[in-house]
Amino acid sequence: MATPVLSAAERRKLDESDDALFYAEPRFVHHLDAAFRSRLTRLYRDRIAAGAVVLDLMSSWVSHLPADGGYSEVIGHGLNARELQANPQLDRHWVQNLNADQRLPLADASLDAALIVAGWQYLQQPEAVAAELLRCLRPGGQLIVAFSNRLFPTKAPQIWAEASDGERLATVARVLIAQGWPRPELIAEATRAEGPLGWIGGHGDPFFAVLASRP
Numbered sequence: 001m002a003t004p005v006l007s008a009a010e011r012r013k014l015d016e017s018d019d020a021l022f023y024a025e026p027r028f029v030h031h032l033d034a035a036f037r038s039r040l041t042r043l044y045r046d047r048i049a050a051g052a053v054v055l056d057l058m059s060s061w062v063s064h065l066p067a068d069g070g071y072s073e074v075i076g077h078g079l080n081a082r083e084l085q086a087n088p089q090l091d092r093h094w095v096q097n098l099n100a101d102q103r104l105p106l107a108d109a110s111l112d113a114a115l116i117v118a119g120w121q122y123l124q125q126p127e128a129v130a131a132e133l134l135r136c137l138r139p140g141g142q143l144i145v146a147f148s149n150r151l152f153p154t155k156a157p158q159i160w161a162e163a164s165d166g167e168r169l170a171t172v173a174r175v176l177i178a179q180g181w182p183r184p185e186l187i188a189e190a191t192r193a194e195g196p197l198g199w200i201g202g203h204g205d206p207f208f209a210v211l212a213s214r215p
Contacts, residue, residue, distance in 0.1 A: 002127035010159035023079035035191035035204025052112035058119025061086040102128035137214040148205040184212035
């Protein structure tokens, strides 16, 4: 059983319609800019070993993993089958609405790494998802939750939509700790925009990440 952290009010969204309807049509666009994506790929290269079994939870048509990572398997999950089918880094995938059903169809201790990119902000039951990921990761396995300040505001629970960047980092950490994860590592960095804007010091999307390992 997951340990509750959020209140009922904090879980509410402006748009309470079925998430499957919102994501029914594929969006073959990048939701994060090139500077963020580049930083995320570097983080994956540094933290995920070759030969790892990787779960890309709440994925789409891109996974941001380094092309030469040498992983033994990359498993994808999302809400749009066409996006997942178009993702060349996924070896297999499945479709599931995590706000309706948090149980993951994966064996205990079957993963080396689990990733959530720009997805945690839409979870209404993050405690149950965090508990499931703890179950599925092997001892020493890593969870990497990454996000910026972009979101679909009508689909984000109140606790995320109304929070500052620092509060969002703290909320993810608080949920993880309550489910038995050791105190996570928090990353908050500015990025430099790519191209001419970056040459004059322009910023890209801010980069935030929460990293935790199963004991």
